[in-house]
Amino acid sequence: NAGVTQTPKFRILKIGQSMTLQCTQDMNHNYMYWYRQDPGMGLKLIYYSVGAGITDKGEVPNGYNVSRSTTEDFPLRLELAAPSQTSVYFCASSYLAGGAIPLAKNIQYFGAGTRLSVL
Amino acid sequence: RKEVEQDPGPFNVPEGATVAFNCTYSNSASQSFFWYRQDCRKEPKLLMSVYSSGNEDGRFTAQLNRASQYISLLIRDSKLSDSATYLCVVIQYGNKLVFGAGTILRVKS
Numbered sequence: 001n002a003g004v005t006q007t008p009k010f011r012i013l014k015i016g017q018s019m020t021l022q023c024t025q026d027m028n029h030n031y032m033y034w035y036r037q038d039p040g041m042g043l044k045l046i047y048y049s050v051g052a053g054i055t056d057k058g059e060v061p062n063g064y065n066v067s068r069s070t071t072e073d074f075p076l077r078l079e080l081a082a083p084s085q086t087s088v089y090f091c092a093s094s095y096l097a098g099g100a101i102p103l104a105k106n107i108q109y110f111g112a113g114t115r116l117s118v119l
Numbered sequence: 120r121k122e123v124e125q126d127p128g129p130f131n132v133p134e135g136a137t138v139a140f141n142c143t144y145s146n147s148a149s150q151s152f153f154w155y156r157q158d159c160r161k162e163p164k165l166l167m168s169v170y171s172s173g174n175e176d177g178r179f180t181a182q183l184n185r186a187s188q189y190i191s192l193l194i195r196d197s198k199l200s201d202s203a204t205y206l207c208v209v210i211q212y213g214n215k216l217v218f219g220a221g222t223i224l225r226v227k228s
Contacts, residue, residue, distance in 0.1 A: 035218075040127065042206065042218035043163070090162055106151065106210060110162035 002026045006091050006111035013081040013118045021076040021114050023091030031094045032074040033058075033108065034066065036087040043090065049074055050096075081118045089114045120145050122217045123209050129223035136197045140222045142207030143189045151210035152183055152190050156203045157221065163206055166192075197226045 007022045025032065030051045035043040035058075045058030049068040063085060065077040074093075078085060092108040125142045132138050144152075152169035167174065169181040169190050180193040194201055207219035 033216075040220065042123070042220040044218075045216065106216070107153075107165050107168075108163075108216070110164070112162050113160075 004091055004093055004109050004111040006089075006114050008114060009112065010115045011117070013078075013116065015081060015083065015118060017081050018077070018079050019081070021078075021089055021091075021116075023074045023076065023111060024072050025074075025091075025093040025109070026072065027093060027095070027109065028071060029093035029095045029109070030071070031096055031106075032068065033092045033094075034064070034074070034076045035090045035092065036060065036085075037090060037113075038087050046076065046089075078116075083118050085116065086118045087116060089116060121219075122146060122211075123207055123219040125205075125207050125219040125222045127220060127222060129225050131225045131227060132197055134197055134199060134226055134228055136226075137193065137195045138197055138224065139191055139193045140205055140207075140224075141189050141191050142219055142222075143187075144207075144209045144217075145188070146209070146211050146217075147185075147188060149188075149209045149211050152181075153208040153210075154179075154181060154190075154192050155206040155208055155218075157206055158203050163218075166205070194224075197224075199226050199228060202226045 004025045033048040034046040037043050044060045047066040049055045091111040094108045154166040155163040156166045157163040173182045178195045182191045204221040206221045209217045
């Protein structure tokens with residue numbers, strides 16, 4: 001019963017370093033998302049993907065990149081880490097049928113999160 | 120004005136109490152509404168969808184008021200295990216999800 005799996009769970013980076021946060025799901029969901037959650041704040045969408053080969057920016061994409069080469073995997077890349085990127089990162093997935101999108105069905109399943117500190 | 124606003128709390132209530140949270144949204148074109156629950160240092164999980172006619176799931180009741188643009192969550196007979204942060208989620212046109220910052224609930228024995 002894996003669901004959405006994120007690695008690593010914790011990471012400390014130095015300013016300017018780069019890293020990739022991994023996310024994989026085994027539910028055959030077409031939609032995948034990356035969020036960040038700062039203390040006392042709601043989740044903010046970084047990037048999302050509606051299917052393999054298709055990605056789009058969310059609310060806070062600057063400083064991040066994504067790719068979606070397979071249905072299962074949606075890695076998030078930080079190229080030049082900055083202290084402002086210290087946060088908890090959540091990956092999520094959902095399944096939405098084509099055509100008229102049943103919005104009421106957009107239930108998101110989240111990974112356990114990656115706690116990132118940039119010092 | 121934030122797109123989705125919640126009272127951050129914390130709401131400190133004794134076991135067995137009834138507690139209600141409200142959430143307001145600014146975009147009148149918002150189409151779907153949910154409550155998610157997030158335990159400390161854990162990922163959010165769906166608690167319940169919110170339907171126009173209101174809906175109940177055990178001790179939890181969700182209501183939607185489109186005219187006033189708010190949704191509510193009522194928890195009856197609070198349990199210690201209900202202690203968590205409750206996130207209001209609104210889906211806008213184009214399948215854009217917007218999360219509120221959450222309301223903290225602490226149930227004490």
